[in-house]
Amino acid sequence: MVRASGCSRSVAYGISLVVSGLLLASSSPAAAQTAAPGQPVPGQPVDAQKPPTWRAGSTRTVRLFPASDVYPVYVADPHRPTTAVVQSFYARTRVPETSSPRTFLAGGGHLGILRVESSAPGGRFWQVSIDAGLDALFDSQFKLDAIGWDGNYGLTVTTAALASPLAYKVAVLHLSAHLGDEYQERTGATRINYTREEVAFGVAWRFRPRWRAYGETGVAYIMRSDVQEPWRWQAGVEYEAPPRVFGGRMAWYGAVDFSALEERDWRLDTSLQGGLVSRSGGHAYRLFVQWYDGRVMLGQFTMFSEAALSLGLKLDF
Secondary structure (H helix, E strand, O other): OOOOOHHHHHHHHHHHHHHHHHHHHHHOHHHOOOOOOOOOOOOOOOOOOOOOEEEOOOOEEEEEOOOOOOOOOOOOOOOOOOEEEEEEEEEEOOOOOOOOOEEEEEEEEEEEEEEEEEOOOOOEEEEEEEEEEEEEEEEOOOOOEEEEEEEEEEEEEEEEEOOOOEEEEEEEEEEEEEEOHHHHHHHOOOOOOOEEEEEEEEEEEEEEOOEEEEEEEEEEEEEOOOOOOOEEEEEEEEEEOOOOEOOOOEEEEEEEEEEEEHHHOOOOEEEEEEEEEEEEOOEEEEEEEEEEEEEOOOHHHOOOEEEEEEEEEEEEO
């Protein structure tokens, strides 16, 4: 019989709140949009049902709650806010007194708040978005005990021009890590108060219509744990095929993400992900397989490196 302690209930309740709120936002008329095949590109028709807008001059339109973004999320990044259920089978485990497989649950995503669009030749788009999520890791061999959970949120500003393959991002991001009470009770582990608040800068390059490369760096200005250092970097490449699977309802995709933290002496963390994606209402639904070799999904154990093959379902807002 699975134990339902206060931490597990609070994590599950928190995830359910985030998921419910984002699902309501995505299903409302204000956010019901249809994305073009592949990831959104400025200048392509992405809105089937327009959310609230108003004119800001002869060439500018202000749009509330856009479902897509001119700077899409990093597909293979395992640490970004998203809504997902993932089962991971570990080739290497390092978190003390844990086993394989483990279950990863996430609730959250990337929610557009406001977009300024330009209809001028080569015009530039600007967007303000909120990132928010809860990530929780459960040990399948110990009655699904909650090993821990991370809370993350942030404010992101992105921009891209119609005539340019480049897009840019600046964000203020927060992450705080917490231990599960079942894991603490069983192992006697103590929380290290891993908290990170940073400013991040990113650039993405769509060098072919269905290919994208990106790079990002972040520097923390608030850290609570002695193990932490300020700098991190990240880079990756993504590809999405035309939607020709199941009568054009889905498409194959593949992505790779590399990241490294100064506090881990710049050890390279590698994520390889591939599968099927379906796009609807400006959102992406993914059925995927992922190989990941890098830092643990929880900030509490960021100094440990593990390797796992995962199967999952993901909804990207």
